[in-house]
Amino acid sequence: MSVLPIRVLGDPVLREETRLVDTFAPELQQLIDDMFETMTAAHGVGLAAPQVGRTERLTVMDVHGERFVLINPEIVEHEGTIKWEEGCLSIPELYGDVTRSARVVVEALDREGKTFQVVGTELLGVCLQHEIDHLHGKLFIDHLSFLKRQKLLAEWEDEKPKYPGLIRIVVAGEDEDEAHDDEKL
Numbered sequence: 001m002s003v004l005p006i007r008v009l010g011d012p013v014l015r016e017e018t019r020l021v022d023t024f025a026p027e028l029q030q031l032i033d034d035m036f037e038t039m040t041a042a043h044g045v046g047l048a049a050p051q052v053g054r055t056e057r058l059t060v061m062d063v064h065g066e067r068f069v070l071i072n073p074e075i076v077e078h079e080g081t082i083k084w085e086e087g088c089l090s091i092p093e094l095y096g097d098v099t100r101s102a103r104v105v106v107e108a109l110d111r112e113g114k115t116f117q118v119v120g121t122e123l124l125g126v127c128l129q130h131e132i133d134h135l136h137g138k139l140f141i142d143h144l145s146f147l148k149r150q151k152l153l154a155e156w157e158d159e160k161p162k163y164p165g166l167i168r169i170v171v172a173g174e175d176e177d178e179a180h181d182d183e184k185l
């Protein structure tokens with residue numbers, strides 16, 4: 001397994017639509033394992049394929065120790081609203097309150113290609129919606145009001161030079177900011 005470089009805000013791959021996965025070959029299994037290792041090293045709750053420069057419709061999540069692999073996920077039910085402070089491994093150090101559905105039901109394939117459903121509320125529900133957004137080129141900042149987004153983008157201009165080539169190298173064992181460990185989606 002290896003820790004992959006994470007693409008940060010400004011890399012066009014984060015804005016690309018992903019493609020449906022239809023093979024479950026060893027290469028995909030390797031990518032899944034590498035994504036888990038990368039997410040863990042970065043202390044993330046979720047990581048979507050575009051964040052490591054890939055175009056497969058695939059995301060991995062670890063919500064309070066429960067791990068999920070979601071391939072070709074779709075929200076099939078949603079209800080209510082919830083406001084949650086979100087961050088993103090591709091927009092390090094910056095956080096914003098996002099309003100999303102309070103409860104979602106997601107249908108996806110697991111790493112063997114078998115269909116399953118997951119029901120999510122609170123962090124799990126928020127993470128599911130955040131990661132599925134990634135698979136359609138959408139970021140949490142897109143949900144903010146114009147003024148809040150402008151403020152965050154201005155802050156990002158100060159952060160961006162830390163990531164030459166819009167690439168973030170994470171090192172397992174290093175952590176800068178444990179206080180936000182439940183918000184790095």
Ligand code: NI
Nearest residue numbers: 088089090185
């Ligand atoms: Ni994210």
